Amino acid sequence: MFTSKESQFRVEKxxxxxxxxxxxxxxLNDPQVTDAMYDGLMDELRKIEKEHPxxxxxxxxxxxxxxxxxxxxxxxTHTVPQWSFNDAFNEEDMVxxxxxxxxxxxxxxxxxxKDLDYVCELKIDGLHMVLTYENGNLKIAATRGDGKVGENVTTNIKTILSVPLQVKSLKSKVQSHxxxxxxxxxxxxxxxxxxVIRAKQGEDLFANPRNAAAGTIRQLDxxxxxxxxxxxxxxxISSDNAPETQEQELQMLKDLGFKTDTHWKVCKNLKEIFEFHKHWQKNKTSQDFWIDGVVIKVNQKKYQNALGFTGKAPRWAIAYKFPAEQGATKxxxxxxxxxxxxxxxxVAVMDPVKLAGTTVTHATLHNWDEIERLGVKVGDTVVVEKAGDIIPKIIRVLxxxxxxxEKTIREPKNCPICKSPVERKQTLDSRLQTIDDERGSKVQSPKSKVQTVALFCTNKNCYAQQLRRIIHFAGKSAFDIKGLGKKIVEHLVKEGLIENAAxxxxxxxxDLDPLERFAEKSATNLVDAISAAKKVTFARFINALGIPRVGEETAIKLFNL
Ligand SMILES: [Zn+2]
Known part of the structure; x- marks a missing residue:
């Protein structure tokens, strides 16, 4: 065992x-560093710290x-005001x-x-975070909140290994704040x-990367x-001796030991900005993170200062969003x-439409209120959108x-599954609320909820009955669809993709593509399995119908009559 002084020395090393x-x-994403190197040293450190608390x-x-x-x-309470960025959606907005x-x-x-230029950065779809360092040490990490007051999530942010607990010292003295x-x-x-885990536990899936980051940061453990x-x-970065350009600011962050995205570029004019934007719109899926646009900032701080702020957004920056994948169908x-x-x-069943490279035939309508809000009828041509979300949705009626x-959609009086009476209820629905996110973009809020009218089946066992019927249908003794197990059926029903076995x-x-995000089974395999199952034997078909007291054996007898 080391003496206390030796231990201290060893611990510091x-x-x-x-x-x-x-x-x-x-x-730095250095591939030469391995987990084993790290783990061995960490084990020793833990051991000494245990002996010398x-x-x-x-x-x-x-x-x-x-x-x-x-x-x-x-x-x-934030010491630096947290602004939002205004959005641009097309080249005209940028001009x-x-x-x-x-x-x-x-x-x-x-x-x-004449010398004004711009820094273009990828707009990462995540959760905005504000880190305060005192004398070089991480003091507080907070969410943006309303821009003035956020939540202290320091214990959670400390677990993120790209966050330095202590900044690297620069040649110039480290700023105290x-x-x-x-x-x-x-x-x-x-x-x-x-x-995958959430689906197995019957929890709601994270619908998009922002929800995933927000949901995780708000974990209490x-x-x-x-x-x-x-x-x-x-x-x-905000400090007393701020660099003169945004470019230098990104370099300063890097020098202090922070992870920065390396794809940023200085652009001299709109033409170069448009090229950068086009390039990344085309390559937006090439990174480990989701990119939902490009943030453009005036590079020189002197011009930033001269431009100042309007309302809640800086004049010197703008978020140039990528268009959501939209299509029109019936x-x-x-x-x-x-x-x-x-x-x-x-759920709207539609003519097949190509969205984000896949063919889609279903879109969610959420609840009765949404049907009334859109004024959608059967036979309508509608605009469908697939953003970062799992299930496409109908944006508007053309x-x-x-x-x-066109035929008006009738409010069901009886449950489509069990025929029990339906009741209307005011509910809190979190899916429809859109709010301004950190950068002023409209996003769904994971927290806030909005009053809506939804319809409910009055039969408590309804969902279970429905599930059992479909699971039986897909099961071994019936259509035997490979990969369509209980969990997947549950998910498809929950997302409204299927209502009955047919x-x-x-x-x-x-439609099944979103499953790839949570199932080991690929959507292609499942679709193949489903079409293979269409050629099912007659005996199995009878059995699949789930007629009471007609099992597979009886079905075979019937078939052989
Ligand atoms: Zn029912």
Missing amino acids: LRAQVDDLRYRYHV ELVTPNSPTQRVAGKPSEKFEKV DWEERIMKVLEKESGSRP LVVEGEVWMDKEMLKKIN PAIVAERKLVLTSYD VKEVIWGVGRTGAITP DKMRTGE DIFRLTKG
Whole structure:
């Protein structure tokens, strides 16, 4: 055993080495660092700290996952105001934006600047985070909240290995007070894995990467957060001696040991911005994170300062979003499924339409209120959208396409499954609420809910009956559809993709594509299995119908008559 002084020396060496490996692996993506190298050193560090608890410091790598699960998150008032960005959706919006800033600068100094350029950064779809460092040490990590007050999620952010607990010292003295902003995100593979687990546990799937990051950061137990291996990419730093350009600011973040995205580019003019935007729109799926647009900032701080802010957004920056994948198609019918809670949810069955590279035939209509809000009828031509979300949704009706043949959707009075009476209930629905996110984009809020009218089956056992029937239908003794087990059936019913057994045969690969995010089975395999099952034997067919007291054996007898 070491003496206390030797231990202290050894502990310091180990911490420095462990942190360097962490930095090389999680910030620089150095492939030469292996888990084994890291784990061995961590084990030794833990051992010495256990023998000498007096040597434990809050910044020790062993303290990243520490502390008991919290009961709630404390409120934090931001020292740096958290702005949103205005959005641009097309080149015209961008031309207008540049014209606006040029006019402001012309008014300030009498002429339009010749040397103004822009920094274009990828807009990562995640959760905005504000990190405060005091004397180089991570003090507080907070969510954006309403821009003024956020929630203290420091214990959770400390588990993220791309976040330095202590900044690297620069040649110039480290500022006593640093505020770093960045985006927390979950990589695509991890989201897929977590949705597998959630599906198996019968929990709601994370609908998009932002929900996944937000849901994880709001976990009360830091150990669970650590398992999900979130990443934090930083893009903004506020300090007393701020650099003169955004470009230098990104470099400064890198020098201080923060992970930055390396794909940013300085653009001289709109033409270069449009090229950058087009390139990344085409390649938006090439990274481990989701990209939903490009953020453009005026590079020079002197111009940023001259431009200032309007309302809640800086004039000197804009988020140029990628368009959501949309298509137009015709609603053939509306089917009603029964959810776990007895909620009766409408799903539009549509003519096949290509969205994000796959063919889709179903879109969710959420609830009765949504049908009324859209004013959608059977036979209508509608715009369908597939954003980051799992299930496509109907955005609006193209009413100029109406022929007069459209049929009003009738509110069901009886449950489509068990025929029990239906009741109307006011419910809190979290799916329809859109709010401004950190950068002023319209997104679904994972938290806030909105009052809506939904329909419910009054029969408590309805959902279970429905499931049992479909599971029987897909099972070994009936259609024997490989890969269509209980969990998948449950999920399809819950998402409203199928209401009864026959609906299975209407599913396309595009409808099943979201399954790839949570099932080991690929959508292609499942579609193949379904079409193979169409050639089922007569005996099995009879059995699949689930006629009481007609089992497979009786069915064979019937067949042989
Ligand atoms: Zn029912």
